[in-house]
Amino acid sequence: MTSRRRDGHPAHAGEALRFRYDGRDYEGRAGDTLAAALLANGVRVVTRSAGLDRPRGVYAAWTEEPNALVQIEKPFPEPMLQATTVELYDGLVATGLRGRGRLADRPDPARYDACHAHCDVLVVGAGPAGLAAASAAAASGARVILADDRPAAGGSLPDTGETVDGVPGARWAAGVLAELAERPEARVLTCTSVFGHYDDNYLVAVERRGEAAASRERIWRIRARRVVLATGAHERPIAFAGNDLPGVMLAGAARAYANRYGVLAGRRAVVFTANDSAYEAARDLAAAGIEIAAVIDARTTVPARLEPGAFPGHVFAGPVLPGHVVTGVGAGPDGSVASVTVSAFSGSGLSGSGLSGEREIEADLLLVSGGWNPVVHLFSQSGGALRFDDGLGAFLPGVSVQPVEAVGAARGVFTLAGCLEDGAAAGARAAEAAGFPAPQRPVPTVIPATVAAGRTAATPPVTPPATPSATPSATLSATPPATPPMALWLVPADDYGTHFVDLQREVTVADVMRATGSGLRSVEHVKRYTTAGTAHDQGKLSGVLTSAIVAHATGVEIGDLGTTTFRAPYVPVSFAALAGRDRGALHDPVRVTSLHSWHVAHGALFENVGQWKRPWYYPRPGEDMDTAVLRECAAVRDGAGAMDASTLGKIDVQGPDAGEFLDRLYTNMMSTLKVGAVRYGVMCRADGMVFDDGTVMRLADDRFLATTTTGNAAAVLDWMEEWLQTEWPSLRVSLTSVTEHWATVALAGPRSREVLAGLAPGLAVDAASFPFMTWRDAEVAGLAARVCRISFSGELAYEINVTAWDGLALWEAVMGTGAVTPYGTETMHVLRAEKGYPIIGQDTDGTVTPADLGMDWIVSKKKADFVGRRSFSRPDTSRPDRKHLVGLLPDDPGLRLPEGAQIVAVSPLPEPPVRALGHVTSSYRSAALGRTFALALVAGGRDRIGERLYVPLGPPGDDPVPVTVTGPVLYDPEGARRDG
Amino acid sequence: MLLIPCPWCGPRDEAEFHYGGQAHVAYPDDPAALSDEEWARYLFFRDNPKGRFAERWSHAAGCRRWFTLTRDTSTNTFTNTSAAPEVTA
Numbered sequence A: 001m002t003s004r005r006r007d008g009h010p011a012h013a014g015e016a017l018r019f020r021y022d023g024r025d026y027e028g029r030a031g032d033t034l035a036a037a038l039l040a041n042g043v044r045v046v047t048r049s050a051g052l053d054r055p056r057g058v059y060a061a062w063t064e065e066p067n068a069l070v071q072i073e074k075p076f077p078e079p080m081l082q083a084t085t086v087e088l089y090d091g092l093v094a095t096g097l098r099g100r101g102r103l104a105d106r107p108d109p110a111r112y113d114a115c116h117a118h119c120d121v122l123v124v125g126a127g128p129a130g131l132a133a134a135s136a137a138a139a140s141g142a143r144v145i146l147a148d149d150r151p152a153a154g155g156s157l158p159d160t161g162e163t164v165d166g167v168p169g170a171r172w173a174a175g176v177l178a179e180l181a182e183r184p185e186a187r188v189l190t191c192t193s194v195f196g197h198y199d200d201n202y203l204v205a206v207e208r209r210g211e212a213a214a215s216r217e218r219i220w221r222i223r224a225r226r227v228v229l230a231t232g233a234h235e236r237p238i239a240f241a242g243n244d245l246p247g248v249m250l251a252g253a254a255r256a257y258a259n260r261y262g263v264l265a266g267r268r269a270v271v272f273t274a275n276d277s278a279y280e281a282a283r284d285l286a287a288a289g290i291e292i293a294a295v296i297d298a299r300t301t302v303p304a305r306l307e308p309g310a311f312p313g314h315v316f317a318g319p320v321l322p323g324h325v326v327t328g329v330g331a332g333p334d335g336s337v338a339s340v341t342v343s344a345f346s347g348s349g350l351s352g353s354g355l356s357g358e359r360e361i362e363a364d365l366l367l368v369s370g371g372w373n374p375v376v377h378l379f380s381q382s383g384g385a386l387r388f389d390d391g392l393g394a395f396l397p398g399v400s401v402q403p404v405e406a407v408g409a410a411r412g413v414f415t416l417a418g419c420l421e422d423g424a425a426a427g428a429r430a431a432e433a434a435g436f437p438a439p440q441r442p443v444p445t446v447i448p449a450t451v452a453a454g455r456t457a458a459t460p461p462v463t464p465p466a467t468p469s470a471t472p473s474a475t476l477s478a479t480p481p482a483t484p485p486m487a488l489w490l491v492p493a494d495d496y497g498t499h500f501v502d503l504q505r506e507v508t509v510a511d512v513m514r515a516t517g518s519g520l521r522s523v524e525h526v527k528r529y530t531t532a533g534t535a536h537d538q539g540k541l542s543g544v545l546t547s548a549i550v551a552h553a554t555g556v557e558i559g560d561l562g563t564t565t566f567r568a569p570y571v572p573v574s575f576a577a578l579a580g581r582d583r584g585a586l587h588d589p590v591r592v593t594s595l596h597s598w599h600v601a602h603g604a605l606f607e608n609v610g611q612w613k614r615p616w617y618y619p620r621p622g623e624d625m626d627t628a629v630l631r632e633c634a635a636v637r638d639g640a641g642a643m644d645a646s647t648l649g650k651i652d653v654q655g656p657d658a659g660e661f662l663d664r665l666y667t668n669m670m671s672t673l674k675v676g677a678v679r680y681g682v683m684c685r686a687d688g689m690v691f692d693d694g695t696v697m698r699l700a701d702d703r704f705l706a707t708t709t710t711g712n713a714a715a716v717l718d719w720m721e722e723w724l725q726t727e728w729p730s731l732r733v734s735l736t737s738v739t740e741h742w743a744t745v746a747l748a749g750p751r752s753r754e755v756l757a758g759l760a761p762g763l764a765v766d767a768a769s770f771p772f773m774t775w776r777d778a779e780v781a782g783l784a785a786r787v788c789r790i791s792f793s794g795e796l797a798y799e800i801n802v803t804a805w806d807g808l809a810l811w812e813a814v815m816g817t818g819a820v821t822p823y824g825t826e827t828m829h830v831l832r833a834e835k836g837y838p839i840i841g842q843d844t845d846g847t848v849t850p851a852d853l854g855m856d857w858i859v860s861k862k863k864a865d866f867v868g869r870r871s872f873s874r875p876d877t878s879r880p881d882r883k884h885l886v887g888l889l890p891d892d893p894g895l896r897l898p899e900g901a902q903i904v905a906v907s908p909l910p911e912p913p914v915r916a917l918g919h920v921t922s923s924y925r926s927a928a929l930g931r932t933f934a935l936a937l938v939a940g941g942r943d944r945i946g947e948r949l950y951v952p953l954g955p956p957g958d959d960p961v962p963v964t965v966t967g968p969v970l971y972d973p974e975g976a977r978r979d980g
Numbered sequence B: 001m002l003l004i005p006c007p008w009c010g011p012r013d014e015a016e017f018h019y020g021g022q023a024h025v026a027y028p029d030d031p032a033a034l035s036d037e038e039w040a041r042y043l044f045f046r047d048n049p050k051g052r053f054a055e056r057w058s059h060a061a062g063c064r065r066w067f068t069l070t071r072d073t074s075t076n077t078f079t080n081t082s083a084a085p086e087v088t089a
């Protein structure tokens, strides 16, 4: 295949790079994008469309590309990248992507990272306006960040070949960067796409650092006092028949390939335009060696200065045809453009009746320019309003709600001189507003050599738009005369079946009209109905076009209709970049107790409880979970077992009013607790629903230690702080989390007293000296300890607390007695469930009152008030048919019901709907009962004890499983064992 | 991400804070004296204005203090930020 590179273009000085695309080997140049390299190799069909299987070529030259999606295979698989933004590197292997891509089948070896930054002025975009803004702002001494998504600064300057201060634009841009590099407070981020603009000028960007960098991509989270958006403009497509075929391309994109990359996108081009800028493109392409077969201008008059002869030395091969439009595209054998059909066009409306004088022009390239859409995405994301400018036929930034200003093409200033002046003024204004008065500096001048040759520097569309009141005004240079652009959105036709609006989603004008024809009026609805604008490019080219066609079809003004909402991210961002280092072991903190090493060494399996790793059970060789848990349960019921209970939340409550404070938060009385005693307590939300439970020890007159459930420790402390600070600031109480200060060993079982006695010879352990629900300070295994006699298993039990430093020594001493079996959370759950003790958060879900749990006894009748009390007399909380905690015994004693299973009253199941009475909350195999059992929340459950209910388990058609309702306490209901 | 002016620590990222809903909804002096409807109004009903709204924030990942700010819910701008923290439910 012959090369399509321009002779002697500086871009070809780069190193030769080998790459493979769709199974064929090619050569490109350093600095190419994959799209540029493919075009240079004459590859016109880069993939096919997902639904209609139509050929697809390169349509644009940067992030607005809707067509050329590729799957990267090497060096590492990455799906859905735009060929127009993939920087070529040696050894790249890629394939054209049809529809969705494919994620890697192996872990990504690259590192991703994040940076946080603060600045006075953030400038987004390093085109002429952005460079001028950054330069002016930095000259004030303000801290400036300039972020740009391309590898090199200059914005569109390398695409257009324009000159600034008498040197080529790219060289001028490099000079500005060099000047910024000298300033200690300025930072330039290249290859960095700012993709989100959030509240209080919080912007998020992704920096692509390349395969060789220490981190492949970095997310920047930037807080800026002022933001200057110099985000440029996107050229606009026009909807006409066959506008999706390879060889149809934005005029500015073909110009960029010729000037920036030195690559010719075709040999003979038809240019289809409704504004002046495409003439500049045609001139450059003619100079580069592409034959201009015709310029089709939908406008009826074309200014003399744009006639082919106005560009000395660059004569177009074919005519300029004013008042014409493109009505069709003829495809060659490979499906790409071979000819272009044009017609004279008069009148308006949506039918093809205004077309006449059809003729066919041979060409392999059809360059389209429907005008320019300012890139208002970030401005809109920041909360700024948009307004439609009739002169430009485009949406522009309107009133901003944050300290942000759009400049240059992003606000409809399309001349180079205007952009430089606009940017410099905005940069100085932003710095000054941030407290850094900027010195007066000369604005860079635009005196291109071509002016002397009789033309203006950059194509002037019209007078720059009026400035909205909230945006500071900029004085602009005198603008050369121009022919106003024509807002041509689509070419009228009788059949709109191949007038594509969104090339990636394959949405046509016919699809949009079907939506409006069925009554949709909002462009948001049309977007969702047709999927226009929902692809990887988020409608950069199709969004405004969709609005225009909906406006056309429904007979409203596009300015009144508006656009769909602009949302982050502006460009696709990988989840790997967003995750950064917060993956794997660093995804979430892991909390372990001071006994953890022993559990690991003894083969424990672990359960995640919040961030804690808790021993779940300790299987012996050959044991499965059921066997291990039955053995551990039996050991506790028959002898003695020990569990690591260190993860329970512990809150030290101190102060003269500590008792009063706890009285207001717990449902029962805590202030009457005696020093040395322990009391179980329940906390409710103000709505009367159980929030947490635990024990409270009184350590001194003015000091209590409250324990919480493991998962709720932080929430309970927050809850206490909230009431203390916001409702009862007069109470003299302070709260401290001491969860991690203590290690706690629960010692349970009928032999626990003798084990404790052996470890703590100085402690009187007999029932009279150390009764249930008391605590004692003692020396246990030679360690200073606080021992509580409390039980969550229904057995005689103790909890031994030592400092976390001594935890392992205590545990090893307990195990060293040889009389104690270690048990995990699963056994703890079974034992407590046999006793009907609920786990808050498992057997409750925020809709359960103490009465629902059968725990009226925990609700004080003496206290005037406590949080939740008033709610117990609400009609809803005193209904008799509320769900109650009950036990369930399946008829089949070997069947363990799944937790979460629904419960119904009848079997076989009638036709739906079938009323569910409740659900299974806990379900286990019991060694003590010799069978399975469950706890459940069942409507009116306490009135159903003894009734038979049913649990649907199998596939539809199977009969539900029969169960019998019991009280929740299935083991030792008298509590004789606990009282030892 | 909002930049929230903590009266104790200065401006900090929203991620450090916990939102506490409408401010100035005091716990009733005597809940038992309220009708069910009045109690339900305290429990469940909160304003949801477009515009200025006094609301509670807690600097959960900072100084852990509760305070009240007025925020314009349509623009997310804070007012009365220089005032001393106003402690209230």
Ligand SMILES: [Zn+2]
Pocket (backbone or CB within 6 Å): B006, B007, B008, B009, B010, B059, B062, B063, B064, B065
């Ligand atoms: Zn604070």
